[in-house]
Amino acid sequence: MTLTGFFKKLLFFSCFCLFYQPALRAQSTIHNQKINGYKGIWFALGQRSDYGDKYSGGLATYTAKHIPLAIYAEKVNKTFFVYGGTTGPHDKYLLCMAGVFDHATGRVTRPTIVFDKLGVEDPHDNPSIAMDDKGHIWVFVSGRGRSRMGYKYRSKLPYSVDGFDQVREEEMTYPQPKYVTGKGFLHLFTKYTGTRELYFETSPDGMTWSEDRKLAGMKRPGDKNSGHYQISGQWGEKICFFFNWHPDGNVDLRTNIYYMQTTDFGKTWTTIEGKTLPLPQDKTDSPALVMEYFSKGKNVYIKDVSFDEKGNPVALYLAGPGHEPGPVNGPRQWYVLHWNGTSWENHPITTSDHNYDTGSLFTDGPAWTFIAPTENTPQQWGAGGEVVMWTSTDKGKSWTRVKQITRRSERNHNYVRKVMGGTDPFRYFWADGNPDKMSESLLYFGDSKGNVWQLPYDMVADEQLPVKVK
Numbered sequence: 001m002t003l004t005g006f007f008k009k010l011l012f013f014s015c016f017c018l019f020y021q022p023a024l025r026a027q028s029t030i031h032n033q034k035i036n037g038y039k040g041i042w043f044a045l046g047q048r049s050d051y052g053d054k055y056s057g058g059l060a061t062y063t064a065k066h067i068p069l070a071i072y073a074e075k076v077n078k079t080f081f082v083y084g085g086t087t088g089p090h091d092k093y094l095l096c097m098a099g100v101f102d103h104a105t106g107r108v109t110r111p112t113i114v115f116d117k118l119g120v121e122d123p124h125d126n127p128s129i130a131m132d133d134k135g136h137i138w139v140f141v142s143g144r145g146r147s148r149m150g151y152k153y154r155s156k157l158p159y160s161v162d163g164f165d166q167v168r169e170e171e172m173t174y175p176q177p178k179y180v181t182g183k184g185f186l187h188l189f190t191k192y193t194g195t196r197e198l199y200f201e202t203s204p205d206g207m208t209w210s211e212d213r214k215l216a217g218m219k220r221p222g223d224k225n226s227g228h229y230q231i232s233g234q235w236g237e238k239i240c241f242f243f244n245w246h247p248d249g250n251v252d253l254r255t256n257i258y259y260m261q262t263t264d265f266g267k268t269w270t271t272i273e274g275k276t277l278p279l280p281q282d283k284t285d286s287p288a289l290v291m292e293y294f295s296k297g298k299n300v301y302i303k304d305v306s307f308d309e310k311g312n313p314v315a316l317y318l319a320g321p322g323h324e325p326g327p328v329n330g331p332r333q334w335y336v337l338h339w340n341g342t343s344w345e346n347h348p349i350t351t352s353d354h355n356y357d358t359g360s361l362f363t364d365g366p367a368w369t370f371i372a373p374t375e376n377t378p379q380q381w382g383a384g385g386e387v388v389m390w391t392s393t394d395k396g397k398s399w400t401r402v403k404q405i406t407r408r409s410e411r412n413h414n415y416v417r418k419v420m421g422g423t424d425p426f427r428y429f430w431a432d433g434n435p436d437k438m439s440e441s442l443l444y445f446g447d448s449k450g451n452v453w454q455l456p457y458d459m460v461a462d463e464q465l466p467v468k469v470k
Helices: 003-030
Strands: 042-044 056-058 070-073 078-085 095-102 107-109 112-116 127-131 137-141 150-155 164-170 173-180 184-191 197-203 213-216 230-235 238-245 255-262 289-291 299-307 313-320 332-339 344-352 360-364 367-375 386-392 400-404 412-423 426-433 443-446 452-454 467-469
Touching: 056 412, 070 127, 070 426, 078 127, 078 412, 078 426, 095 127, 095 137, 112 137, 112 150, 127 173, 137 173, 173 230, 173 238, 184 230, 184 238, 213 255, 230 299, 230 313, 238 299, 238 313, 255 299, 255 313, 289 344, 299 360, 313 360, 332 367, 344 367, 344 386, 360 412, 367 412, 386 412
Parallel strands: 070 412
Antiparallel strands: 042 056, 056 426, 070 078, 078 095, 095 107, 095 112, 127 137, 137 150, 150 164, 173 184, 184 197, 197 213, 230 238, 238 255, 255 289, 299 313, 313 332, 332 344, 360 367, 367 386, 386 400, 412 426, 426 443, 443 452, 452 467
């Protein structure tokens, strides 16, 4: 390098440091700060058709593939939760937030900024949550493929969201951490090594992690790409997931339902019957296939995982003929897919008007409850709607609409997400937002009877009572 070239580089570096130093200082100080209320992020994908965007609206509790978003800690009688927040009602600025609801006092504290996404507005970068056996709260901040990295954070103190330390930076999207007592973390996530492929990693303590190991990347002969989305659940030491398949990596053609499980902390993965599956699964006619929809021309949107009283898995999903919103693809059908101990049972629940209507399934013995925005107002054909409670007394074979939880709303509600180990009154939570145009987004939570409370959008004290919605 010439002397002139050296001084040019030195000048450029000096100008860079001078220009970016305030931003870097801001980044170093905004993490772990409290903000004055629960403000949800609004987002639109930008993939529009005659009936609006492919999905848009209040997406604080997005996606269905971020699992879980909330955990109840019985030892301290508190619910800890994470969501995608923002800085104000007219802002598209994503903040990965953590909050806590105290069941003893009925109050929430000011939420904490775990990670400032520094201008990113995309809630694909929303966080998920886990808790270890010492009570530390872990926040897994999603990245987006290889363009934005993911992060793992651990709370400075047990049973507290007042401050977090960054533990790790890595490529991970759609984080789904599970904690197995006495063994540690098993983390399911996605990498964009094909288009979207499924991986897992393990750790005894959250600090040291195994190498990433691919679970699935299925292709047909002639396909250049693979692609999958997964939803997962945990029953003691059993960790399972359902996933769909994207033909040649095309997410708008997602179809089929597959199932895999492990009972030995990821050493082996099997079918529901216990047949060992070699990793990675790379063929679409895998023994893991439990529902075939490709030949029927149906799209599949998987939403939630639950378990019956024997630990048999249940999947909640939505199926329809195409990816575009509106009446052209007809009503989308909700289903529960249940392993009854000897075979898979597939039962319809009700319909929705949008593929991205998202809710949760609760299975308490023979009494099952499904809560989702199945009432298609106020913004018809947009993602979300009014939240409705459905119940079944025969393990999903038949369903009854028992209560419309929200009414006469100004904005659609969506992404109703259950609390892991949840207890009343904070058993599930979600956000609202207008899918047709940018709006503020409020957050809510509800109990097993369908009572609803709004988390305070603006807080005037460090702790505040949520407002019960009449």
